[in-house]
Amino acid sequence: MRILRFLIWKEFLQVFRDPATAVQIFLFPVFQLLILSNAATFDVPRAGLLVVDRDQSSVSARLIDRLDGSGQFSVVAVTPTEAGVEQAFLDREARAVLRIPQHFERDLVRTQQASVLLSLDAEDGAAAGILQTAAVRIISDASRDLARARGSAITVGAGPALDLSTSNWFNPSGNYKHFMVPGLLVSLTSIIGLLITAQNIVREKELGTIEQLNVSPITRTQFLLGKLVPFWMLAMVVFSLGMTVGVFVFGIPTRGSVPLVFLSAAVYLVVALGLGLLISTVARTQQQVMFIAFFLLLLFLLLSGIFTPLESAPRWAQWIAAANPVKYFVFIMRTVLVRGGGLAEVGPTLAGLAVAGVAVMTLAVRQYDKRSS
Amino acid sequence: MASSGAVAALRGIIVKEARHVLRDRQTLIILLLMPLVQVLLYGFAIRTDVRGIRTVIVDPTPDASTRALTASFSASVRHELLAVVPTTETLERAFAAGTYRQAIVLPTQVSRRLARREALPVHVITDGSDPNAGNAMKAYAEAIIRRWYAESGGSSARGAPGITVETRMRFNPTMASANLFVPGLIALVVTIVSAMMTAVAITREKEMGTMEMLLVSPLRPATIVLGKVVPYAVLGLVNIGIVLSAAIVVFHVPVRGNMALLLAMCLLYVITTLSIGIVISTAARTQRTAMLAALGGLLLPTIMLSGFIFPVDSLPAPLKAISSLVPARWFLVIVRGIMLKGSGISVLWQETLVLLALTVALLTVGIRRLSVRLD
Numbered sequence: 001m002r003i004l005r006f007l008i009w010k011e012f013l014q015v016f017r018d019p020a021t022a023v024q025i026f027l028f029p030v031f032q033l034l035i036l037s038n039a040a041t042f043d044v045p046r047a048g049l050l051v052v053d054r055d056q057s058s059v060s061a062r063l064i065d066r067l068d069g070s071g072q073f074s075v076v077a078v079t080p081t082e083a084g085v086e087q088a089f090l091d092r093e094a095r096a097v098l099r100i101p102q103h104f105e106r107d108l109v110r111t112q113q114a115s116v117l118l119s120l121d122a123e124d125g126a127a128a129g130i131l132q133t134a135a136v137r138i139i140s141d142a143s144r145d146l147a148r149a150r151g152s153a154i155t156v157g158a159g160p161a162l163d164l165s166t167s168n169w170f171n172p173s174g175n176y177k178h179f180m181v182p183g184l185l186v187s188l189t190s191i192i193g194l195l196i197t198a199q200n201i202v203r204e205k206e207l208g209t210i211e212q213l214n215v216s217p218i219t220r221t222q223f224l225l226g227k228l229v230p231f232w233m234l235a236m237v238v239f240s241l242g243m244t245v246g247v248f249v250f251g252i253p254t255r256g257s258v259p260l261v262f263l264s265a266a267v268y269l270v271v272a273l274g275l276g277l278l279i280s281t282v283a284r285t286q287q288q289v290m291f292i293a294f295f296l297l298l299l300f301l302l303l304s305g306i307f308t309p310l311e312s313a314p315r316w317a318q319w320i321a322a323a324n325p326v327k328y329f330v331f332i333m334r335t336v337l338v339r340g341g342g343l344a345e346v347g348p349t350l351a352g353l354a355v356a357g358v359a360v361m362t363l364a365v366r367q368y369d370k371r372s373s
Numbered sequence: 374m375a376s377s378g379a380v381a382a383l384r385g386i387i388v389k390e391a392r393h394v395l396r397d398r399q400t401l402i403i404l405l406l407m408p409l410v411q412v413l414l415y416g417f418a419i420r421t422d423v424r425g426i427r428t429v430i431v432d433p434t435p436d437a438s439t440r441a442l443t444a445s446f447s448a449s450v451r452h453e454l455l456a457v458v459p460t461t462e463t464l465e466r467a468f469a470a471g472t473y474r475q476a477i478v479l480p481t482q483v484s485r486r487l488a489r490r491e492a493l494p495v496h497v498i499t500d501g502s503d504p505n506a507g508n509a510m511k512a513y514a515e516a517i518i519r520r521w522y523a524e525s526g527g528s529s530a531r532g533a534p535g536i537t538v539e540t541r542m543r544f545n546p547t548m549a550s551a552n553l554f555v556p557g558l559i560a561l562v563v564t565i566v567s568a569m570m571t572a573v574a575i576t577r578e579k580e581m582g583t584m585e586m587l588l589v590s591p592l593r594p595a596t597i598v599l600g601k602v603v604p605y606a607v608l609g610l611v612n613i614g615i616v617l618s619a620a621i622v623v624f625h626v627p628v629r630g631n632m633a634l635l636l637a638m639c640l641l642y643v644i645t646t647l648s649i650g651i652v653i654s655t656a657a658r659t660q661r662t663a664m665l666a667a668l669g670g671l672l673l674p675t676i677m678l679s680g681f682i683f684p685v686d687s688l689p690a691p692l693k694a695i696s697s698l699v700p701a702r703w704f705l706v707i708v709r710g711i712m713l714k715g716s717g718i719s720v721l722w723q724e725t726l727v728l729l730a731l732t733v734a735l736l737t738v739g740i741r742r743l744s745v746r747l748d
Binding site: 018020021024025028032035036038039040041042043044045047063089090091092095097108113114115116117118119120121122123124125126127128129130132133135136139140142143146163164165166167168169170171172174175176178179184187188191192195196199203284285286287288289290291292293294295297298299301302303307308309311312313314317320331334335338339340341344345 | 397399400403404407410411414415417418419420421422423424425426427453466468469470471492493494495496497498499500501502503504505506507508509511512515518519536537538539540541542543544545546548550552553561565566569570573574577656657658659660661662664665666667668669670672673674676677678680682683684686687688689691692695696706709710713714716720
């Protein structure tokens with residue numbers, strides 16, 4: 001125990017001796033969380049809309065006003081011809097073009113049916129999809145109001161319509177931060193935790209100080225625990241700072257048990273840092289560590305469901321994701337904090353993480369050979 | 374004479390640095406293969422559209438009409454119908470556990486209501502914890518239910534005057550996700566790899582003490598930096614070449630604009646990212662600091678503030694200002710412009726100027742700070 005305590009103390013001294021590192025470990029994540037949480041949204045307000053109005057009627061004018069007043073679009077120009085449409089797309093001045101055909105109003109009055117053509121700049125697919133949904137909604141609202149205004153004669157004879165109601169559970173206001181902040185916090189803690197542990201042993205290899213430790217009576221397990229515990233403590237502090245920011249600055253809900261979240265974080269971090277140690281025992285130089293860590297981190301983050309829905313990924317990608325600890329921790333965070341789940345919902349996942357933690361640490365101890373480094 | 378001496382010195386450093394890179398075969402292979410593997414992996418795996426929606430139908434009294442609805446949901450490519458249950462009892466817990474993400478709650482006696490033209494209240498519950506996916510899931514379910522209602526003799530479709538909206542997706546009509554993400558992936562991977570390589574290569578020299586030797590030599594700081602950076606610029610370009618070829622051959626991402634222009638822009642961007650590496654290395658004393666700065670400081674901002682996943686237009690104003698300092702944001706507009714839209718320099722000159730300005734600023738800061746250390 002005494003040996004372990006000295007080893008832990010040594011790591012703390014080494015981290016805090018270099019103020020740059022201490023600042024990076026604690027301030028980087030909090031700072032990024034504060035800034036990036038605001039970035040995670042798919043709203044596209046006041047997107048440039050160009051209208052080619054061949055009809056020039058009162059109905060088309062009203063439709064254009066409606067779109068402009070919606071807050072979703074900002075009409076950059078209304079032209080009677082196609083001239084300039086292509087250029088507006090290329091210059092990114094217009095993200096959408098609405099074409100209203102000739103005789104639009106006449107058709108609508110005579111046949112009750114008319115159509116418009118909406119072209120979207122799909123260079124940015126996410127934005128295009130959102131604008132499409134918004135435009136269709138605004139136009140069909142306008143269409144319904146139009147029908148009402150004209151005292152549509154067709155209401156007679158149509159039976160009571162489908163009464164379709166919807167509800168959004170867990171996030172009725174659609175606040176994107178409630179969804180992203182837990183995900184970002186997991187990302188940041190993982191990046192910092194994995195990097196500082198992964199770099200650590202290799203540095204001792206490069207500087208040659210590992211030889212001194214190897215000839216000492218310290219056992220392999222003691223050595224690795226001496227590496228794990230201090231960084232685990234630092235990572236828990238980072239996580240707590242992030243949770244504080246999340247709850248008090250961004251007001252993320254805490255519908256489930258907060259101690260359960262911290263317990264899960266404690267278990268998850270053993271897995272994440274254990275992976276860092278494993279990398280560290282395998283790699284020869286800090287440069288190699290960096291690339292392995294980069295590869296793993298990008299894989300973990302992009303296949304975690306933090307940024308994009310994982311269910312949409314192809315089957316094989318989901319198999320890869322099944323081995324992704326970040327995915328499981330994000331699931332626990334979102335389930336407990338946002339959906340109010342308890343041990344019954346996240347228990348199996350948490351147990352899985354615990355098993356993974358033990359496995360990774362065992363592997364790291366096996367892999368670390370005192371002689372051959 | 375002095376100038377030829379400087380050229381020789383520069384060549385000397387380039388050769389030294391190139392040997393460093395080439396000597397470590399293992400690292401070199403990682404450097405060349407990793408970006409390719411990543412682009413291939415994520416080019417296929419990342420999709421923002423919503424699929425595989427785990428759905429449950431609550432149907433208290435199953436009959437022919439509700440079976441038709443169940444069949445529509447089973448057939449939907451977006452939905453994965455997991456169960457049909459009689460009551461809403463267990464829904465709350467199943468939603469909390471993430472078992473279901475959507476529930477369609479039907480009333481009793483649907484067939485009879487339809488036959489008698491009675492009101493038909495249908496409720497759609499969606500897991501809104503991911504607001505964007507939630508909205509999409511809601512829209513998909515509504516569309517299926519409306520279609521089913523119209524087909525089962527409901528009264529909607531005909532009747533009220535309607536404006537139909539036909540949609541076209543310009544520049545990417547099939548919304549192929551490779552077209553959307555591969556340009557962004559190129560920017561992401563190249564940024565991190567180049568910035569990391571340079572930052573660590575220079576910091577390593579400082580940590581080992583060999584930088585002192587270079588600095589007390591008659592070489593000018595600019596020469597040292599340039600010499601160290603050139604081999605990595607070449608490596609970065611080779612990387613972009615490999616990744617671009619993969620994009621074109623494997624993912625059939627079009628290059629509608631000028632290929633030469635695209636390559637020139639890639640060269641500019643490689644220099645930009647190397648400059649980031651130089652700046653980091655002048656501030657960092659140890660490889661650990663350099664690594665944390667390059668990976669911990671660049672990874673998430675490049676993913677989130679560049680338009681790679683979240684549209685830049687949707688950023689709040691202060692963040693938009695911050696994002697203009699992220700070179701990847703401008704590079705992304707340029708690459709998408711050239712590849713997908715066929716834009717030329719007449720359209721992209723502003724973005725190019727910004728990228729150029731950022732590069733010059735970074736390089737100036739980097740070289741300045743290095744020379745300050747001489748005193």
